[in-house]
Amino acid sequence: MDFDSKSLLTLDGSGLRERFQRDGVLVFPGFFNEELSSINLELEAHFAPYQQAAENNVDTNANKHGCDVIPWSPTEEGNKTFIDLKEHPRFVQATEEVLGEGFSAPSSLVMFSVGGGQGQAWHQDCPAGEALGFNLNRLIYTEDVSREDGAVVFVPGSHKAGRIPPGDHQAPIDGEIMLEPKAGTLVFLHGHVFHRVTPNLNQKPRNSVNFRAYPAGVDPTVNCIGVYRNDEVNFCDKPKHHDGTPAAMPAK
Numbered sequence: 001m002d003f004d005s006k007s008l009l010t011l012d013g014s015g016l017r018e019r020f021q022r023d024g025v026l027v028f029p030g031f032f033n034e035e036l037s038s039i040n041l042e043l044e045a046h047f048a049p050y051q052q053a054a055e056n057n058v059d060t061n062a063n064k065h066g067c068d069v070i071p072w073s074p075t076e077e078g079n080k081t082f083i084d085l086k087e088h089p090r091f092v093q094a095t096e097e098v099l100g101e102g103f104s105a106p107s108s109l110v111m112f113s114v115g116g117g118q119g120q121a122w123h124q125d126c127p128a129g130e131a132l133g134f135n136l137n138r139l140i141y142t143e144d145v146s147r148e149d150g151a152v153v154f155v156p157g158s159h160k161a162g163r164i165p166p167g168d169h170q171a172p173i174d175g176e177i178m179l180e181p182k183a184g185t186l187v188f189l190h191g192h193v194f195h196r197v198t199p200n201l202n203q204k205p206r207n208s209v210n211f212r213a214y215p216a217g218v219d220p221t222v223n224c225i226g227v228y229r230n231d232e233v234n235f236c237d238k239p240k241h242h243d244g245t246p247a248a249m250p251a252k
């Protein structure tokens with residue numbers, strides 16, 4: 001299966017939708033270009049203190065052991081660069097082609113990890129099942145991401161396979177594709193697709209920008225429960241801090 005082809009950019013709306021329904025994944029290399037430098041400046045400014053703290057081994061809330069993803073919601077803070085990115089006309093159009101009219105995208109989530117992070121264990125962003133609906137991850141990579149930085153791995157078609165089976169957090173699953181996205185790549189990833197991020201093997205920080213979107217009528221609270229191979233995590237009770245192993249469910 002070809003997940004790194006520019007041809008996706010030339011598919012018409014119905015082609016995109018059909019391909020998304022089949023695979024649960026669309027990869028658009030080079031979707032963003034001239035926007036990248038200003039986004040990277042914003043990211044650098046926001047995350048510099050965290051990076052500095054990590055380099056100096058300072059134990060802050062943000063880089064506590066077992067917390068290697070530091071989240072940021074820039075549009076909620078009124079950050080103009082990220083608001084413009086979210087409203088980028090081709091980006092909105094591609095989303096509409098895949099999800100249909102009336103989709104919502106209430107939030108933004110930048111995930112930053114300092115070097116040496118554990119990546120993210122296999123998961124689905126919400127419980128599989130037609131009734132609840134799903135989120136669409138709209139992931140933007142603003143810098144080249146290599147295998148050593150933390151590749152994103154997904155199993156095409158697994159959004160139709162029900163709950164992710166039990167197993168090891170990073171053990172390969174049949175049919176998985178490992179993507180090392182280049183700067184400017186946009187990935188549309190169905191929230192039920194099995195996916196993970198491989199551990200960061202170097203000291204280079206890694207980030208991804210995610211503007212999650214929901215088909216009309218789907219409540220964003222579908223994302224409250226993250227589904228891991230051996231566990232579930234209630235992110236509405238607990239902030240999304242991945243450390244490669246799921247946090248325990250709060251006692252009922």
Ligand SMILES: O=C(O)CCC(=O)C(=O)O
Pocket residue numbers: 111120125137139151152195196197207208210
């Ligand atoms: O950072 C990435 O590449 C993927 C993020 C992800 O898995 C998620 O937001 O659920």
